[in-house]
Amino acid sequence: MTDTITGLVLTRVADPARPLLTYYDEATGERTELSAATLGNWAAKIANYLRDEIGVLPGDGVRVDLPEHWQSAAVLLGAWWAGAHVLIDGDGDARVAFVSHERLDAHDEDEVVVVPLDPFAMGTPDLPLGVNDFGESIRAHGDRFSPSGAGAQAIDDLGTTELAATRFDAGSSDAPRGARVLSTRPWRTADTIRDGFVAPLLAGASLVWVRGADDDRLDAIAAMEKTDLSLR
Template sequence: MSDTTVTGAILAAAADQARPMLTYYNDSTGERTELSGATLGNWAAKIGNYLRDEIGVLPGDPVRVDLPEHWQTAAILLGSWWAGAQVLIADDGDGRVVFTSRDRIDSHDEDEIVVVPLDPFAMGVRDLPVGISDFGESIRAHGDHFVPSGAGRLAVDSVTVQQVLTAAPDGLGADDRVLSVRPWHTVADLVANFAAPLAAGASLVYVDGSADEAALAKTASTEKATVTWR
């Protein structure tokens, strides 16, 4: 077991916790959600506390994340890694808990299923089946501060913590804002397109569902992006 968690390293790499760490755009809904390092860290802390205190997750335990790219998915990934968990994306096997969307409930048989709303404000999901937990109700009551107990060797499926933390692209640093439309719902994409820029200290601006070059160029200018990943 290592003392270094992926999330601890990402938060430490951020030059200014008040600076935006993740900005999420959804072109189809018009959503724009900006989270500073401090705010995203608070969400991750709540999730880490939930996993450890309610689910009993220990460093190295598996947590399944079955969600599309979204700022809430980012918070869940960071909270899981901060708790030292191995995030399961593609590998077979059940997690101690699964975070998923309402339309994916029937795809899972974990003992603990948490439904994530994927809306701008993490509002509650109504009329869930008995035994299924709502993300907002489960997470919000937990504290905004988290002290990790260490990390297991694996960060996501068979990718190690060390491999994630050394995946940052050359030349990318704390002064960069990366505008990206690259997906991060597979293991390789998650490491390269989500974790790597954050581990380099960069700020990530993720645009969901856009292939319009003019719109991307306008967003890049508005967000003062230094790098654009198509």
């Protein structure tokens, strides 16, 4: 397959200026909204970093050990744009690992990037020698990317062709292109990343993902964001 997952996602976007991902964390009060153009720029920076600094080629492994967050979304899309095989739970050699600060001790890859998981992708202070800061590593790279193709595997044991064929299961509700979908469904394993993150985007939907809200608050967010359906 020559098309990357990221390329397919971006071709489904009806309007690059409209929100593609809106991220809420009720514990921190964060609300971050990214248009398709902005999220695509972050993904391009990450893809350029992977190819130009790490030497990642289509099919090479990139480990992602991150919770749901807009920066995690950018990392996944950037890795796939570079043609990488994203490793979550699966075995395999990784050229680089993107991790949260809390998970740093669990990794011994030659290249490790700590992702801050804050609203502004600010730097992470006091990192050990040899560990890369996400902001410093990524920001300097260009926000345009020309892919060299996709690897055979997209994420753990899921092939790129298989992932690209994913259909969005919205239950009894339809999710037409351009629909806004509120979701609390996880995306931390290969299967949940496929179903909770990739599938809505491949359907051309805009994803509003919320952490830590009760039902009343979710209803309020749904009304404020003018979402068309909810996945809880």
